[in-house]
Structure formats: structure tokens, C-alpha cells
Amino acid sequence: MSQNVAPKGFINKALNFIERAGNKLPDPAILFLVLMIFIWCLSWLMSGITFPIIMHNGFGKNFGQDFDDPANIKIYTEFLIKEITS
Secondary structure (H helix, E strand, C coil), X not given: CXXXXXXXXXXXXXXXXXXXXXXXXXXXXXXXXXXXXXXXXXXXXXXXXXXXXXXXXXXXCCCCCCCCCHHHHHHHHHHHHHHHHC
């Protein structure tokens, strides 16, 4: 009997590697849960860091400090609309 042997081209080798790596991964629900917990922890660790947004056109407002303030959200939203439509 003859065996069906797949050609050993680069694409087949790459696909075989991807399949072997994919078979070693856990269930997608477990992956989702682990990544969700990782993002929560990363967010908690970085919650004390301020990331200021500096406008390139000299808009003159540092939104990284008080982005919780509704006035700053309004100003930033107006700036984004102006930037996107111009």
C-alpha cells in the first residue's frame, strides 16, 4: 500500500508548526479568563500612573491629569472631532 505523504514545502512545515502550537493551548474559555485576569491586574498596577496626552498643535490642555472631569471630556471630544474632520 502507498501512503499519502504531504509535500515538505515551507508552507506545510509552517502550518504543521502552527497546528502543533495550537494543540498545546488550553480551551478558549480558559484563555479568555486568564487574559481577562491579567488585564485586570495590569490595569490595577498602572492605575496610579498618569499618562498625559500632549496635543501636537498646541491645544493647550493636559488631559492626563483630570480626565474624570466632564469639562475635560467635552474639550477633548471637541478636539477629536475637529482633528478627524479637518
